[in-house]
Amino acid sequence: MKRWIMVVPLAVFLLVAVFLYKGLFLKPEELPSAMIGKPFPVFSLASSQGDRTLTQADLQGRPALVNVWATWCSSCKVEHPYLNQLAQQGVVIYGVNYKDDNAAAQKWLAEFHNPYQLDIRDEEGTLGLDLGVYGAPETFLIDAEGVIRYKHVGVVDATVWREQLAPLYQGLVDEARP
Amino acid sequence: MRRWLAAATLVLGVAGVASAAIDTYQFRDQAERERYQQLTKELRCPKCQNQDIADSNAPIAADLRREIFRMLGEGQSNQQIVDFMVDRYGDFVRYKPALSGRTWLLWFGPGLLLAGGFVVLAIIVRRRRVTAVQGTDQLSADERERLAKLLEKERTHD
Numbered sequence: 001m002k003r004w005i006m007v008v009p010l011a012v013f014l015l016v017a018v019f020l021y022k023g024l025f026l027k028p029e030e031l032p033s034a035m036i037g038k039p040f041p042v043f044s045l046a047s048s049q050g051d052r053t054l055t056q057a058d059l060q061g062r063p064a065l066v067n068v069w070a071t072w073c074s075s076c077k078v079e080h081p082y083l084n085q086l087a088q089q090g091v092v093i094y095g096v097n098y099k100d101d102n103a104a105a106q107k108w109l110a111e112f113h114n115p116y117q118l119d120i121r122d123e124e125g126t127l128g129l130d131l132g133v134y135g136a137p138e139t140f141l142i143d144a145e146g147v148i149r150y151k152h153v154g155v156v157d158a159t160v161w162r163e164q165l166a167p168l169y170q171g172l173v174d175e176a177r178p
Numbered sequence: 179m180r181r182w183l184a185a186a187t188l189v190l191g192v193a194g195v196a197s198a199a200i201d202t203y204q205f206r207d208q209a210e211r212e213r214y215q216q217l218t219k220e221l222r223c224p225k226c227q228n229q230d231i232a233d234s235n236a237p238i239a240a241d242l243r244r245e246i247f248r249m250l251g252e253g254q255s256n257q258q259i260v261d262f263m264v265d266r267y268g269d270f271v272r273y274k275p276a277l278s279g280r281t282w283l284l285w286f287g288p289g290l291l292l293a294g295g296f297v298v299l300a301i302i303v304r305r306r307r308v309t310a311v312q313g314t315d316q317l318s319a320d321e322r323e324r325l326a327k328l329l330e331k332e333r334t335h336d
Binding site: 028029031033035099130133134135 | 224225227237238241242245264265266267268269270
């Protein structure tokens with residue numbers, strides 16, 4: 001019997017173990033967005049307050065977060081206070097109210113404070129579809145030209161902001177400032 | 179008994195209907211209906227993973243079905259509809275991913291593994307045959323002597 005053949009089972013085991021170990025930390029529910037590097041989709045929707053029509057051009061000019069939320073989404077309630085906090089720190093946040101009842105949305109914004117500089121009313125979910133949204137909350141990071149640079153699926157909290165969004169956002173702000 | 183069976187069948191039937199995702203769409207013809215069914219089976223629900231969008235009750239799946247119906251009505255081709263979905267949700271939504279540099283292993287990996295298995299099998303079979311021909315069945319002088327002794331022993335015991 002050749003010696004090296006004895007090592008084969010161990011080698012196979014180690015290979016499988018490495019893959020399984022890596023598998024422990026995969027998050028298959030977080031899809032990589034197909035929208036990264038693409039311009040923000042063209043849209044023309046009313047604001048939640050109903051006072052104006054918003055288009056993709058309104059989102060340009062400054063790097064910003066675009067937060068997709070709804071009153072039926074319980075995690076959105078969890079992240080809302082943190083978004084308020086970010087807005088107070090001067091972070092530009094636009095809200096997309098996704099497939100929601102507008103009256104409920106307005107009540108929510110009045111009650112829990114409104115962190116959004118613009119409130120896009122996407123009652124039919126058409127903008128959500130064009131953004132590749134598959135569950136709120138989702139938060140996009142766009143640059144001053146309105147190009148999507150990053151997407152976070154799930155709640156934005158202090159850790160997510162510090163570790164993922166803040167460095168990118170700061171980078172974009174520095175980039176925009178000549 | 180028969181009545182009970184009928185009742186049970188009915189209950190099961192109703193339960194089955196109640197759990198399937200139902201939309202009521204009016205198709206222009208049978209061909210369009212079949213394309214709709216094929217597309218909703220080929221596209222994967224981004225939220226409830228490992229379900230196709232035909233099967234899923236998630237709101238996003240219902241939206242995507244509605245979108246597919248709308249696009250079919252507009253006369254778009256299957257390719258256009260699939261591209262539309264991939265543009266938004268990525269390659270993930272395709273149960274039949276396109277053949278590309280990133281997916282060739284997915285397509286040909288199983289075939290390569292199978293071919294590899296056959297190669298290993300062939301090597302083993304050939305090696306065995308070679309050793310058989312080279313005659314390990316022919317005993318060396320030493321072995322022949324031992325065999326003779328053993329046989330002798332056996333005979334004397336009888």
